Amino acid sequence: MATVNIRATVNGTERIIECEPDAPLLDVLRQDLGLSGPRFGCGVGLCGACFVLIGGRARSSCDFPAWAAEGQDITTVEGLVQDGALHPVQQAVVDEQAAQCGYCTSGMIISAVGLLHANAAPTEGEVRSALDGNLCRCGSHQRILRAVLRAAARTSPPGARTAVRQEEAR
Amino acid sequence: MSRSAEPSPSLAANPQLREWLDFSVDAVVTIRPGKVEYGQGVWTALAQIAAEELDVGLDQVRVAGVSTSSSPDEGVTSGSRSIQDSGGALRQVCAQVRAAFLAEAAEKLGADPAGLEVARGAAGTGPGQRGLSYWSLDEAALLDRAARLTVPAKSPARWSVAGRSAPRIDLPDKAAGRPRFLHDQVLPGMLFGRVVRPPAPAATLDGVDEAGLPDGVVTHVRDGSFLGVIAESDRVAVAAAERLALAARWTVRESLPDEDDLKGFLLSQPTDDQPVAQRRDAAAAGQVRSTRAAEYTRPFIAHGSMAPSCAIARWDDGDQVSVWSHSQGVFPLRGALATGLGLDPAQVTVHYVEGAGVYGHNAADDAAADAVLLARAVPGRPVRVLWTRPDELSWGPLGSAMLARLSAGQDAAGRIRTWRQDVWSNGFVGRPGIGGEPRLLALSHIAGGTPISATPDGVPSGAMGATRNAVPAYDIPDLEVTRHRLLTMPLRTSSLRSLGAFLNVFAIESFMDELALAAGADPVEFRLAHLRDPRARRVIEEAAAMSGWAARARAGTPGESADGTGFGLAFARYKGVAGYCAAVAEVAAGTSISLRRLWLAVDVGRVINPDGVLNQVEGGAIQSASWALRERVRFDRTRITSVTWESYPILRFTEVPEVAVRIVDAPGEPETGAGELAQGPVAGAIGNAVADAVGARVRDLPLTTEQVTRAIELS
Numbered sequence: 001m002a003t004v005n006i007r008a009t010v011n012g013t014e015r016i017i018e019c020e021p022d023a024p025l026l027d028v029l030r031q032d033l034g035l036s037g038p039r040f041g042c043g044v045g046l047c048g049a050c051f052v053l054i055g056g057r058a059r060s061s062c063d064f065p066a067w068a069a070e071g072q073d074i075t076t077v078e079g080l081v082q083d084g085a086l087h088p089v090q091q092a093v094v095d096e097q098a099a100q101c102g103y104c105t106s107g108m109i110i111s112a113v114g115l116l117h118a119n120a121a122p123t124e125g126e127v128r129s130a131l132d133g134n135l136c137r138c139g140s141h142q143r144i145l146r147a148v149l150r151a152a153a154r155t156s157p158p159g160a161r162t163a164v165r166q167e168e169a170r
Numbered sequence: 171m172s173r174s175a176e177p178s179p180s181l182a183a184n185p186q187l188r189e190w191l192d193f194s195v196d197a198v199v200t201i202r203p204g205k206v207e208y209g210q211g212v213w214t215a216l217a218q219i220a221a222e223e224l225d226v227g228l229d230q231v232r233v234a235g236v237s238t239s240s241s242p243d244e245g246v247t248s249g250s251r252s253i254q255d256s257g258g259a260l261r262q263v264c265a266q267v268r269a270a271f272l273a274e275a276a277e278k279l280g281a282d283p284a285g286l287e288v289a290r291g292a293a294g295t296g297p298g299q300r301g302l303s304y305w306s307l308d309e310a311a312l313l314d315r316a317a318r319l320t321v322p323a324k325s326p327a328r329w330s331v332a333g334r335s336a337p338r339i340d341l342p343d344k345a346a347g348r349p350r351f352l353h354d355q356v357l358p359g360m361l362f363g364r365v366v367r368p369p370a371p372a373a374t375l376d377g378v379d380e381a382g383l384p385d386g387v388v389t390h391v392r393d394g395s396f397l398g399v400i401a402e403s404d405r406v407a408v409a410a411a412e413r414l415a416l417a418a419r420w421t422v423r424e425s426l427p428d429e430d431d432l433k434g435f436l437l438s439q440p441t442d443d444q445p446v447a448q449r450r451d452a453a454a455a456g457q458v459r460s461t462r463a464a465e466y467t468r469p470f471i472a473h474g475s476m477a478p479s480c481a482i483a484r485w486d487d488g489d490q491v492s493v494w495s496h497s498q499g500v501f502p503l504r505g506a507l508a509t510g511l512g513l514d515p516a517q518v519t520v521h522y523v524e525g526a527g528v529y530g531h532n533a534a535d536d537a538a539a540d541a542v543l544l545a546r547a548v549p550g551r552p553v554r555v556l557w558t559r560p561d562e563l564s565w566g567p568l569g570s571a572m573l574a575r576l577s578a579g580q581d582a583a584g585r586i587r588t589w590r591q592d593v594w595s596n597g598f599v600g601r602p603g604i605g606g607e608p609r610l611l612a613l614s615h616i617a618g619g620t621p622i623s624a625t626p627d628g629v630p631s632g633a634m635g636a637t638r639n640a641v642p643a644y645d646i647p648d649l650e651v652t653r654h655r656l657l658t659m660p661l662r663t664s665s666l667r668s669l670g671a672f673l674n675v676f677a678i679e680s681f682m683d684e685l686a687l688a689a690g691a692d693p694v695e696f697r698l699a700h701l702r703d704p705r706a707r708r709v710i711e712e713a714a715a716m717s718g719w720a721a722r723a724r725a726g727t728p729g730e731s732a733d734g735t736g737f738g739l740a741f742a743r744y745k746g747v748a749g750y751c752a753a754v755a756e757v758a759a760g761t762s763i764s765l766r767r768l769w770l771a772v773d774v775g776r777v778i779n780p781d782g783v784l785n786q787v788e789g790g791a792i793q794s795a796s797w798a799l800r801e802r803v804r805f806d807r808t809r810i811t812s813v814t815w816e817s818y819p820i821l822r823f824t825e826v827p828e829v830a831v832r833i834v835d836a837p838g839e840p841e842t843g844a845g846e847l848a849q850g851p852v853a854g855a856i857g858n859a860v861a862d863a864v865g866a867r868v869r870d871l872p873l874t875t876e877q878v879t880r881a882i883e884l885s
Contacts, residue, residue, distance in 0.1 A: 023405055031404060036354035037347025041476050042559040046815040049476055077347035090345040097337060097781055100789050101209025101527030102344030103351065103476040131823040135815060137476050138209055138527045139792030141826040143785070 008069045010035075011079030021067040026050045028066050029076060037077035037106045041135070048134030051107035051114075052076050058114030060133075077106040080113060089113050092151035093144070100138030108134050112148040120156040124149060178258030180204065181317050184242030188313040190263045191220065193304045197291065199226050202234045204244030205256040206498060207340065209527040210845055211782040212252045214338045218778055219257045222332040223264030223323060224304070225288035233339070236522040238504045246499035246601060248530065248665060250748065250843025253778060257841065265323040267304075270312050275302045326776055326837050333837075335781035340524075352496050352523035353480045357552040360482070361388055362404040363544040364411035366397040366418060367561050368615070370809040371661065372425035379417040383410050390414065391547050394617030398544045400553055424807040426660050433467055436573045436594040441654040444630040446593075447641040454587040454647035458579030461588075462688060466576070466677035468871040470661055470803035471569040472818055477526035478557040479533040479566070483541035485549045490517050495538040496525030499601060503535050506602030507542060510613040510620060529793070530665040533557060533566035535602045539610035560813035565611060568803055569666030570596035570625075572636060574677035578646075584689025586700060588648040591678075593670065595636035596656045597625030600664035611662075624659040633745040639671035639850055642678045643743050644700035661805070667790070668849035671744065672797065675850025676857055676871065679740035683858045684867060692723050693739055693858065703743075705750050705773050708834050710741050712771035713752035716832060734759045735766075738858025740851040749774040749842035750834075753791065755827075755855035759863040762875045765795055765827040765856060772831065772847055775839035783844045787831045790848035796821035798853040802872050 006017045010033060019028050024043075029035045029052070038061055041049030045060035052061045053075040080087035086094065089112045099105045108131060115122055115130035122130065127148045136144070184190070184204070191201045201220045207213040217231040234240065244256055268288065275293040276283035279302065286293045292303040304312070326333060343350045368375065375395040383390065383399070386406035390399040399414060401407035427435035482494040491513070497503045500520040508515040525534060537555055545553035557565075572595040579588035602609050605626055614622045627635030630653045637653045686696035694714050701707055714720070722737050736759060741752040750773040756766045768791050777783055800819050804812035812818035853871070860878060861867045866885035868877050 020405065027405055030354075034356075035347075036349040036351075039351070039477065040353065040556070041478075042815060044559070044814065047476065047559075081346050086342070086345060093345045094337070094341050097341065097785060099209070099338075099341055099344055100211070100785060101476065101524075102341065103209075103526035105344050106347045109345065128823045135476065135820060135822065137474055137529075137793065137820065139789030139796075139826075140785070141792060141823055142788060142829050145823075 004067065006066050006070050008071065009073045011075055017066070019066050021065065023066045024062050025052070025064040025066055025069050026061040029061060035076050035078055039103055039106055041104070048107040048111065049104050051110040051134065053110055053114055056114065056117050058111045077109050080109065087113065088155045089116070089148065089151040092147040092154070096143050096147040096150060098143035098147040099140050104134060104136045108136070108144050112151065115148070116152055116155065121152055177319055178255050178262065180242065180244045180255040181259035181262055184244070184259070185316045187263050187267060187315055187317060189242045190260060191267070192313065193309050195232070196305050198230055198232055199224060199291065199304065200232045200234050201260060202241050203256045203260065204236060204242040205247045205252040206236050206522045208247070208496070208498070208524060210786060211338050211779065212247070212256070213340070214336055215253060215778040215782055216257055216260055217339065218332045218336050219261050220264050222329055223261055224268050224291065226291040226304070228331050228336055230291060236500055238500050238518070238520045243501045246502060248498055250744070250845045253841045253843055257778065261323045262319065262321070263317055266318060266321040267312055269321045270315070271304055271307060274307050274311060278302060332778050333776070336779055350524060351477065352482070352494060352525050353477055353556065355482060355494060355523060357482060357484070360552045360554055361400050361402065361548060362407040363398055363400045363541060363553045363555040364407040365540050365555065365612070366399070366411050366414045367565055368395055369420055370422045370425070372423040373420045376419045376421055378414060378419065380414070383413060389547050391544055393543065394615055394619060396543060396612050396615040398540065400544055400548060404556065422808060426805050426807050426809070428807070429805050432469060432571045433465065433573055436571060436656065440657045441594065442657060444653045444655070446630045446632050446637045446651040446653050448650045449648065451647035455579065457581040458587050459582045460688065461577060461579045462684060463575070463577035464681055464684060464869060466574045466673065466680060466869045468572050468673040468676070470571045471666060471797055471801050472563050472803050472812070473529055473532040473566055473666060474563065474818065474820060475526045475528055475532055478559055478562040479537035480525060480554065480556045481534070481537040481541040482552050482554045483538065483545040484552040485545055488549070489513070491519070491542055491545070493518065493520045493538050493542060494523050495520055495534055496523060496528070497534045497538060498528055498531065502601060502603040503538055506535070506608040506610055507539065509603065509606070510539070510608030510610055511542070529667040530569070531567050531601045533562055533611070536565070536611040539612040543612050543616070563813045563818050564810035567600060567662050567664035570598065570636070570663035572670065572673040574673055576677055576681045578681065578685055580685060580689060584691055586644065586646050586685060589642060589646045591640055591651045592654060593636050593640050593652070593674065594654045594656065595627070595670060596659050596663040597627035598635040598663065598665050598669040599628040600625030600662070622662055624657050625663050627653070627655045633747060634669070636670035638669040638745055639674040639678070639742055641746055643703070643706060643746065644682070644697070645702060646700070661803070661810070667793070668846040671742065671846070671850040672794065672853055673871070675740065675742040676798070676853040679742070679851070679854030680857045680867065680869065683738065683861065694719055694723070697741060705836065706741065706743060709750045709752040709771040709773050710739070712832060712834055713739060713754050713769050716769040716771060716830060717754035717756070719754065734863055736859040736861070736863025738855045738860070738862050740854025740858060742850045744842070744847050749844060749847045751787070751847040751851045753848065753851040753855040755852070755859040757856065757859040757863050759860065759878070763799070763860060763873060763878055764825070765799060767828045768795065768830070768852060768855070770829070770831045770848060770851070771834055772844065773834040773836050774842045774844045774847070775836050776841045777833060778841065780833060783833055784831050786844040787848050788829045790846060791829050791831070791852045792821060792826050794849045794852035795827060795856060798856045798871055799873055
């Protein structure tokens with residue numbers, strides 16, 4: 001199969017990846033770049049296990065063709081770790097013991113980080129909506145919700161929640 | 171001093187201390203359970219037990235991977251038995267090792283063993299006097315001996331590591347996305363295999379045009395109706411498998427029942443009928459003034475693990491095969507592979523590597539057989555096989571459809587005097603090797619292979635198979651329970667979390683509410699009036715209190731709640747002999763049924779890791795709610811059609827209820843396991859809450875809006 005060179009930033013590093021243009025981004029990340037954090041779950045964007053941040057937004061990588069990654073800024077769950085320290089959402093998942101098997105965890109964390117980029121102080125309902133594309137079979141949902149809200153409370157600037165509430169009130 | 175209620179069968183089968191642990195790494199205790207970790211947190215709990223009995227830090231305990239080459243054979247990790255079996259063995263082994271260590275240390279120090287303290291694995295007569303440790307003494311002297319049950323374990327009153335919530339040892343890796351799953355494993359020289367499954371359960375491969383396979387294909391394998399391909403990369407393997415699927419010619423037969431008449435299917439098949447329980451009381455039966463009967467069903471349910479099944483296999487030296495699998499039972503898998511391939515078990519090694527959560531016998535073992543068959547074509551090269559999502563949802567074993575037919579007689583006061591229960595189901599005990607058959611999918615497809623016979627169901631004891639929880643725990647003087655196991659099996663069934671308990675408890679607890687209604691009694695009071703076991707009464711009272719049941723009971727009669735909400739309670743003692751669980755559900759019935767809240771009270775005896783128990787019960791509750799509200803394997807007369815998360819929906823974040831779990835303290839009682847407790851009671855509680863909300867009884871799972879609407883129309 002003919003290959004092309006895709007230039008993209010992956011976890012802060014510019015990469016040139018030789019691959020088939022229609023190869024799924026997930027497969028390129030896992031097989032070609034050795035990033036095992038994004039998981040294969042369904043292959044058609046219906047379960048969320050493969051979520052990555054593309055331009056800061058969480059989306060599935062299993063149905064995202066490699067050619068569309070050209071010039072994009074991609075972050076996988078591994079890329080959230082800074083200088084060996086877990087991202088606040090990752091830390092909150094550990095603190096809340098918010099997993100059983102953990103296979104969906106990468107995608108959950110990515111969705112939560114994407115949400116908190118856009119909305120630093122989400123309500124529980126907003127977290128539920130943001131994670132609705134992430135399936136969990138073990139039933140860890142309540143713990144994941146708590147973890148995301150905990151991370152939001154840690155990272156959102158003081159007063160942000162009040163400001164949001166006031167915004168909603170108006 | 172405390173003793174286990176019964177000696178661990180795991181220890182009886184593997185009595186040498188050295189099989190269970192070693193001190194080969196300085197300052198580290200390596201424990202070697204034969205039970206596997208798949209997200210249920212069992213390795214953390216086992217590490218706690220070992221740390222407690224050895225007096226080492228929890229941070230000093232490592233858990234060795236499970237392998238047929240190095241682990242004690244503990245059979246299958248199933249049935250909520252790991253804490254009793256593996257934990258019981260490790261507790262006994264570690265207590266004995268500590269006693270031997272103390273005796274050795276006392277002799278060396280010229281001290282009285284009773285005057286010695288052990289901390290972080292070192293012994294001495296006081297702080298600063300700890301020159302001897304597990305790692306400085308002769309390991310052979312400590313470990314080269316057989317277990318003796320006479321050495322007492324610590325009393326739970328003295329526990330400082332066990333009995334407290336400990337963080338899971340596997341979570342930091344999982345949160346950081348580090349490679350941990352079998353799916354992440356890359357072996358040197360590894361190739362990638364894919365299998366082209368038949369288009370239906372009853373299909374035969376007539377031929378395939380093998381021309382035009384893409385570059386990068388190493389070879390393909392065709393053996394009877396087993397068809398697969400091996401390539402240098404998974405991308406090429408996927409493309410080649412798609413091409414082979416288009417080029418394959420199959421003869422396909424209709425072999426499946428009418429999905430819309432599962433009751434008719436279950437009642438029309440030949441069955442093996444076995445008594446489960448029988449007690450007669452003519453005097454009580456003579457008091458019966460009214461009788462009721464009802465039938466309850468569940469559909470086929472899929473495991474739906476988040477990861478499709480995966481396996482790696484490599485053949486070496488002609489006849490030795492190594493397998494990496496996320497099977498729940500590496501030893502039975504080894505035996506089944508050997509049987510199916512005509513090998514000696516010594517020629518097969520199976521290593522466990524974690525996959526996504528498993529909830530019974532899913533396709534993990536089948537994937538291992540696939541990898542073994544494909545890898546045989548490329549000796550010396552490891553071949554990884556990954557299933558597709560559609561194959562996972564349609565070719566993995568299913569939890570059987572079931573019908574429970576109940577009838578009961580009540581006296582003039584409404585007390586239950588007689589009870590009859592008949593349960594129809596395919597079997598639940600179909601793991602590899604059961605009945606001496608391989609029971610591996612690919613081995614049923616190869617030329618001259620072994621077909622998978624109708625799944626057995628184990629001893630009809632009320633604890634196993636379809637009979638699990640088929641005998642109500644209530645005080646009923648005249649009772650008869652019978653199992654009807656189907657002898658045909660159009661859809662392959664096997665173990666799925668809680669086995670028959672999910673439907674049996676749903677049926678019994680729905681029926682209890684129907685009988686309470688007939689007696690004009692409050693459902694909680696009605697249950698308590700038929701229960702003497704104080705532990706059973708306590709979890710019911712606790713769940714009722716958590717949910718504010720008493721205030722709710724005063725508020726009105728079923729179907730008349732002004733706001734469309736309903737409450738329901740259900741109870742079961744798992745397997746009739748294990749943990750207790752009562753659940754209360756709150757639903758809102760509007761244009762659709764939504765589950766708002768669940769409250770659960772559980773008694774699992776002594777608890778090793780309280781947060782681990784809470785996590786298991788919360789997760790089980792949500793999974794059970796998903797089964798009860800949404801799940802149903804769909805099929806036409808030829809094939810399963812629910813092959814994506816759209817056609818096989820499970821509960822999502824916007825749909826999951828709030829869940830509150832409370833552990834009822836029972837430190838003097840043996841551990842019982844917690845992983846399957848919630849399945850039955852949660853389904854029963856939701857069913858009762860729906861009936862409370864809408865005033866009509868839905869007896870066929872799942873409790874979808876359509877089913878509820880139909881029940882209202884019929885009522």
